[in-house]
Every structure is written in structure tokens, then in C-alpha cells.
Amino acid sequence: MQCDYFDAGRCRSCTLMGSPYRDQVADKATRAAAALAGAGPGLRWLDPVTGPEAHFRNKAKLVVAGRAGAPTFGILDPGGRGVDLRRCGLYEPGLAVTFDPLHRVVSALGIEPYDVPARRGELKHLIVTHSPDGEHLVRFVVRSPEAVALLRAALPEVTAALPSARVVTVNVLPEHKAVLEGDTEVVLTDDTHLTMRLPGATLLLGPRSFFQTNTRVATALYAQAAAWADHLSPTTVLDLYCGVGGFALHLAAPGRRVVGVETSAEAVGAATAGAQLNGLGSPEVEFTTGDATQDLPGAAPELVVVNPPRRGLGADLTAWLDAGDSRHLVYSSCHLGSLARDLGAMPSWRPVEARVFDMFPQTTHLETAVLLERR
Known part of the structure; x- marks a missing residue:
């Protein structure tokens, strides 16, 4: 990608500008593999998911x-x-x-x-x-x-x-x-929410709602989590840091109960309305306002999905996940350092498959999704 602003020195936000895109992606995959090298043997890396190197931000x-x-x-x-x-x-x-x-x-x-x-x-x-x-x-x-x-x-x-x-x-x-x-x-x-119609589900975004900045790659991220869930066939799923329900609504399926937890009441309202828009409702899909590090269910779900902010899960949540009875975990992370730290704090879990999603071309940032199973 060529940028006149970058060439003129007016904006240097895209730190990888001028580097061939293939090299950018390869370097991100290498860094991700190195960051998780200590998480355990046998981790399989799927090919990185990419989109356009330009004109991708929504x-x-x-x-x-x-x-x-x-x-x-x-x-x-x-x-x-x-x-x-x-x-x-x-x-x-x-x-x-x-x-x-x-x-x-x-x-x-x-x-x-x-x-x-x-x-x-x-x-x-x-x-x-x-x-x-x-x-x-x-x-x-x-x-x-x-x-x-x-x-x-x-x-x-x-x-x-x-x-x-x-x-x-x-x-x-x-x-x-x-x-x-x-x-x-x-x-x-009069309208309070923007409709984000994706192939796998339709989401509703309020003014403060979080949504991945790259729609095409976000669609692939949700599809990957859904594919892992469909392969595992859990009957109960807990989606922590659920936001407006991106993962939860994509993982919903007949015979499967999905519960999302999010601190923002506005996001929970949007997620609930999004579920109705997709023809889903309680008890298939349910969203609740709460702290993902504290407001946790007593009974362990078969599959847990976490998509925390850059700081990661924290000591309380990693301890709860490590001591619990859930069989599988999907961890979506935008920061390799906090991801590696959290996996190191959960020795009861073994990462089995992972994938890099290049959500942010022209920068060193990346999204990584990991599927883990109980040892």
C-alpha cells in the first residue's frame, strides 16, 4: 500500500507502511507462534486470515x-x-x-x-x-x-x-x-442502533458499542469460533465480555444454550435486541449485565468464549477458568502479551488450535484466536 500522507511525513500511524503485505502477515504469524511457544506442545496453527491491505476500516x-x-x-x-x-x-x-x-x-x-x-x-x-x-x-x-x-x-x-x-x-x-x-x-x-448485517448473524451497534474495525476479518473470526463450536457440539456456552453479542449470536444453534455476560447495560440491550432480530430468545440465547471477572455462573458451561480487552483476563478469571469443569475454551485476543500470560496462568488447559486474524494491516497489531481443551 502506498500513502501520500506517510510519504510526506504528515502521518506515521501505519508503522508498517511500505512493507510488502505478505511479509507483514508472515511476521505476525511468526510472532504469534513465538509468543505461545511455551503454552504447551502440539498446538496447530491454521493459515492466517487476511483481508484487503487497504480500504478495510469500518x-x-x-x-x-x-x-x-x-x-x-x-x-x-x-x-x-x-x-x-x-x-x-x-x-x-x-x-x-x-x-x-x-x-x-x-x-x-x-x-x-x-x-x-x-x-x-x-x-x-x-x-x-x-x-x-x-x-x-x-x-x-x-x-x-x-x-x-x-x-x-x-x-x-x-x-x-x-x-x-x-x-x-x-x-x-x-x-x-x-x-x-x-x-x-x-x-x-429516532433510530438508536446501526444494523451490522453479517453472513452469520445480524448485530446492532449502539453509539458506544464495540465492534471489530475490519468487517471482513471479523466475519471470519466469528465463523472460526462457530466452526470450533459446531465441531465440539456443546449444549451450554458462556460468552464473557460478550459486547453486542458477536460471538454469542454466531454460536447459537438448536439444542444449545448460550449466555453472554457484559458490563455495559447498553451493549446487553443491543445484544438482546439483536437476538430477537435473529429470531433467537430465551432460553436459547440470553444476555446479562455483569462483571466477567466476578459475576460467574455456578454450573460450568461446556464451552467458554472470552474476548477480553488488551489487558487480558486477570487473576480472578484465569483462576476460575483453571479450576472449573468446562471442557473447552475459545480465547480471542488482541494482545499477544496478555494472551500468553493468561494461558501460562491456566495450566489445566491445553491449546490445541490457533489462528492469526490480520484485523489491522499496516500495523504490528493482530487478533489471535485459540481453541483450548481441558488437560
């Missing part, structure tokens, strides 16, 4: 900078000035086409971009998600409630400029700190 997290009437959408340079990246080649074509219409709307509104060095201004970020159906979830991250009123009044202009905007929200982040969003989310549209 979500844009754009810093808004510049000045009122002439904003930049992209990143900040070391001095805190905006670098416009609307022509970045990482985004899906259906996502990239939203940037110019939204730029025209923001410019016409005259809303002042937030100036990080000066700590003044209003509009901080623009976050846009693209669905397989060509629809969008658009989030404006602002500093004050006054901007919420401004954007609410401007909703007709936003939807006229971008008719595919199914969900439009405003997030309020009053503090000056290096985070993407605040605690307050105001939905401006």
Missing part, C-alpha cells in the same frame, strides 16, 4: 481541529495542530465518502474546533461507523451542552448532506484529557 475516529469554517478531520501533529486525513486509504469506500459531506456541514455551522494547546473550542472528535448495508452511525464529540443544542437544530442539514446517516448522536466531553468520548450521549435520531 470506523473512523477523527480529531477535529483547525478553525471555525475551515476544520481539519484527522489527527494532531506534535504541536497540537490539525492534520487533515480525509483521503486516508485505510477506510472502506462507503465510509470515506462521508467525510466531505460532513466537513461541509461542520464548516457551514461555524462550530469552533477544539484547540488542544489553548484548551478552548467546542468540537473535539467526529466518529463515523459504516455498515455492510451502506448506512452510518455519526457521533459528534463536543465540549458543552450548548453544542448539543446547535447540532440538534442542525440535524436536518446533517441528514440532508448524508442521507445514509441512520443514527446521529452528540457526546459531551467537557474535560481536557486524552480520551475519545465523555459519559453523556445524546441521540438525535
